[in-house]
Amino acid sequence: xxxxxxxxxxxxxxxxxxxxxxxxxxxxxxxxxNKALVDRPDEVRRTMNFKRMVMTDFKVDIPRLAxxxxxxxxLEESDVxxxxxxxxxxxxxxKREAKANLNDFERHMAAVNKMKRSAKVxxxxxxxxxxx
Amino acid sequence: MVKFLYRQFQIxxxxxxxxxxxxxxxxxxxxxxxxxxxxxxKFWYFLRKLRRVKKANGQILAVNExxxxxxxxxxxxxxxxxxxxxxxxxxxxxxxxxxxxxxxVEQMYQEMGSRHRARHSAISIIKTATVKAADxxxxxxxxxxxxxxxxxxPRRMVRPSSRVYKTTYKASRPSAACY
Numbered sequence: 001x002x003x004x005x006x007x008x009x010x011x012x013x014x015x016x017x018x019x020x021x022x023x024x025x026x027x028x029x030x031x032x033x034n035k036a037l038v039d040r041p042d043e044v045r046r047t048m049n050f051k052r053m054v055m056t057d058f059k060v061d062i063p064r065l066a067x068x069x070x071x072x073x074x075l076e077e078s079d080v081x082x083x084x085x086x087x088x089x090x091x092x093x094x095k096r097e098a099k100a101n102l103n104d105f106e107r108h109m110a111a112v113n114k115m116k117r118s119a120k121v122x123x124x125x126x127x128x129x130x131x132x
Numbered sequence: 133m134v135k136f137l138y139r140q141f142q143i144x145x146x147x148x149x150x151x152x153x154x155x156x157x158x159x160x161x162x163x164x165x166x167x168x169x170x171x172x173x174k175f176w177y178f179l180r181k182l183r184r185v186k187k188a189n190g191q192i193l194a195v196n197e198x199x200x201x202x203x204x205x206x207x208x209x210x211x212x213x214x215x216x217x218x219x220x221x222x223x224x225x226x227x228x229x230x231x232x233x234x235x236x237v238e239q240m241y242q243e244m245g246s247r248h249r250a251r252h253s254a255i256s257i258i259k260t261a262t263v264k265a266a267d268x269x270x271x272x273x274x275x276x277x278x279x280x281x282x283x284x285x286p287r288r289m290v291r292p293s294s295r296v297y298k299t300t301y302k303a304s305r306p307s308a309a310c311y
Contacts, residue, residue, distance in 0.1 A: 032229050
C-alpha cells in the first residue's frame with residue numbers, strides 16, 4: 001500500500017524526542033534525506049532531524065521557505081493545529097498530558113472513580129454470568 | 133543555536149614593517165578551525181608557503197569570526213579540497229546541502245574521514261562557494277532540488293521520548309510501522 005504521510009513542504013510534523021516533545025511544526029523545506037527545515041509561527045525556523053519527528057495526516061499549502069506571515073495565514077485558515085488537537089491522536093496526547101499533570105487529590109479521585117466503575121462492571125458481569 | 137565544530141575566521145596579517153619594506157603586503161585568509169588559536173596557526177602555515185614570513189617576524193592585524201548571514205535558508209555549497217591520501221595528494225570537489233557554511237564544512241570533514249580516511253590535518257580547503265541549484269553537479273544534491281519534493285519515511289525508529297524512560301525490557305513489541 002502506498003505511503004500517505006510523506007515528507008513534503010507543508011507537512012505538519014510532531015516532535016517525538018527532546019525538549020520540544022509534542023510540539024507541532026510545519027516542514028518549510030527539505031535539507032537532505034535526514035533533515036528538514038521546520039517552522040512554527042512563534043519560533044525561528046531551524047533544522048531538525050527526521051528521527052526526532054513523526055509525520056501527521058495534516059498538510060498546509062505553503063510555498064517553499066514561506067515567510068512567517070504566509071505560514072501564519074495558512075495555518076489560521078486551515079486551522080490545522082486545532083484539527084490535530086481534535087483528532088484521535090491529538091486527543092490521546094492531551095489525555096496523556098492531563099494525566100501527567102494531575103495533582104495528588106486528582107490522582108486519588110481518579111483511583112476512587114476507577115474502583116467504583118470496575119465494581120459496577122464486575123457486578124453486572126457476575127449477574128449475567130450467573131443467569132447464563 | 134547549534135555549536136559548530138569548525139568555525140570560520142577571517143585572519144589578516146603581514147610581515148612586520150622593516151626599513152626595507154615599511155608597508156608590507158597585507159594578506160587576508162579565511163580559515164576553518166576549532167578556535168582562533170588554531171586558525172591563526174594555520175594562517176601562518178599557509179602564509180609561509182606564499183612568502184618569506186613566519187610568526188616570529190609577522191603580525192596579525194585582525195581576527196574576526198564570520199557568522200552565517202541567513203542560517204534559516206538552505207543553500208548548496210561547493211567545496212574544493214586538497215587532501216592527502218595514503219599514496220598521494222588529490223584535489224576534490226564536493227557538494228553539500230546545508231543551512232550554514234560551517235555546517236557544510238563539518239559535513240565535508242566527516243565525509244572525507246569516512247570515505248577516504250583523510251583526517252583533518254590532511255585536508256586543506258581551497259575554496260568554498262554557494263552554488264546555484266542549476267549549477268550543482270552531484271546527483272545526491274540535485275535530487276533535492278524539487279519544490280514539490282515528497283518522499284515517505286518508511287520505518288519509524290521507536291525510541292522513548294527521553295532517556296529517562298529508557299529500559300532494557302519493554303512490556304510490548306514496538307511497532308515501527310509508518311504510513
